[in-house]
Amino acid sequence: MKLNLTELEIRILGSLMEKELTTPENYPLSMNALQSACNQKSNRDPVLNLGEAEINQGLAGLAAKGLARRTTTGGRVDRYCHSLGDKLGLDPAARAILTELMLRGPQTPGELRNRCERMVQIADPEGVEGLLAKLMQFGPPLVIRLPRQPGRKEARYLQVFAGMPEITEEEPLEDAEKGPAQVRPKTPPRRERVLQLQEEVASLKGELGDLRQQVQGVIAAFK
Known part of the structure; x- marks a missing residue:
């Protein structure tokens, strides 16, 4: 299932x-609580300053994808909740890992293990790696290894959740199930430079051929 979320939707x-x-x-x-959560300075990278109109826009996009909804549970004030766990069948530990990645960007298993403790207990030392492997095996993956x-x-x-990124490193992404992933840079920097040099050489050869013809024409005129 392709989600193709915006960065705004991911933060919300x-x-x-x-x-x-x-x-x-x-x-x-x-x-108000959601706006404060989106803009809080702790456990966020980058720190944002979203207004209510922006959050409403993001909520509308999430609702259209079946990932968030409005409810009046607990009183008359409108409240908002997500539906990701139900939609993808994710347990709290998997959701905690995705939450950290959504809110703070790329992280190592060690960083995730420490930071997820405020949300869930992942007792098994290999638990984070196992959960990451499962998240990479979704179709398409929810997580990739950089x-x-x-x-x-x-x-x-x-x-x-926003789609596959453009990777500029020459080393390929890795997939837990398939080994080296098929997602590679469309044109690695080194190959891009080689192609550019080849084009420049071809252009110079063309100019040299034109110049040779002009010189031969001048020589012929004085014979």
């Missing part, structure tokens, strides 16, 4: 998922 969805796990007594969220950065022991993982 991640905020709803987070508050469901961290403050269930206040969930579903009122508009090329490992120089000097880092662990690779980072990225949620792809």
Whole structure:
């Protein structure tokens, strides 16, 4: 299932998922609470300053995709909740990992393990890696593994609710089930440079041929 969410929709969805796990007594969220959750300065990267109109726009997009809805549960004030767990059949631990990736960007399994503790307990040391593997096996994947950065022991993982990113590194993405993933840069930088040089050489050859003809014409005129 392709979600193709906008960054605005991802921030709203991640905020709803987070508050469901961290403050269930206040969930579903009122508009004011949701706006504060989207704009809070802790556990967010980047920090945003969304207005109510923007959040309403994002909620409308999520509702059209069946990922959020409005409810009056708990009083007369409109409140908002997500439907991702029901739609994709995800347990709280998997939702916690996706929440962190939505709200803070790419992270290593170690970072996810530490940061998810505020939402759920993942007792098994290998639990995070196992959950990430399951999320990568969705069709299409919900998470991908990025090329490992120089000097880092662990690779980072990225949620792809907005679609597959453009990867500029030459090292391919990795997939837990299939090994090296088929998602590669459309034109790696090195090959792009080679193609550019080939075009320049072809252009120079053409100019050289024209110049040779002109010189031969001049020589013929003085014979």
